[in-house]
Amino acid sequence: MDQIREWYNGYFIGRFKGKYNPWSVSSYIETLCALLSNQDTPDIKEVARSAARKYWVTTGTTEMIDAQIDRYPS
Numbered sequence: 001m002d003q004i005r006e007w008y009n010g011y012f013i014g015r016f017k018g019k020y021n022p023w024s025v026s027s028y029i030e031t032l033c034a035l036l037s038n039q040d041t042p043d044i045k046e047v048a049r050s051a052a053r054k055y056w057v058t059t060g061t062t063e064m065i066d067a068q069i070d071r072y073p074s
Contacts, residue, residue: 003048004028027055 008024032051036042 003052007052021056024055028052 004020004025008021008028009019028051031053032048035047035051036044039047
């Protein structure tokens with residue numbers, strides 16, 4: 001959980017700060033499972049570190065969401 005918190009906690013959409021980036025967390029878990037399934041006796045901490053990547057760079061922008069948030073301010 002420390003790896004997830006360190007890498008993916010605290011992203012922003014518009015003026016709202018989210019908790020965790022859902023795309024990055026699900027991609028991290030998918031990579032982690034794949035890495036663990038390829039090893040007989042994995043070093044969990046090392047595998048967890050190696051699964052952490054900048055997944056958010058492969059996603060699109062939040063431009064459309066930002067526009068809607070700005071259009072309907074609270």
